Amino acid sequence: MPEQKDRDPSSRASRASRDAEGAGGGAGGEVDWEAERRRRRARFLRELAEARALRDRVQPRRAKAARLRHAMRMRTFRW
Numbered sequence: 001m002p003e004q005k006d007r008d009p010s011s012r013a014s015r016a017s018r019d020a021e022g023a024g025g026g027a028g029g030e031v032d033w034e035a036e037r038r039r040r041r042a043r044f045l046r047e048l049a050e051a052r053a054l055r056d057r058v059q060p061r062r063a064k065a066a067r068l069r070h071a072m073r074m075r076t077f078r079w
Helices: 009-021 026-058 060-076
Strands: none
Touching: 026 060
């Protein structure tokens, strides 16, 4: 399992560089904000997938039932 303390060092580096620039970031501020949002979203999705995997390992019966329900939904879905 990956180290929990330091998952995304790039977000910390961008935060430090943003603090160094000050409040008036100029024209590049919007791009930095988008990149930071994408990094936070990616980290959130990674943690969500990790939590789901943990739940599936801890509760295998519930995970199996969920897989079967999903398979049934996919079989009955019409394109």
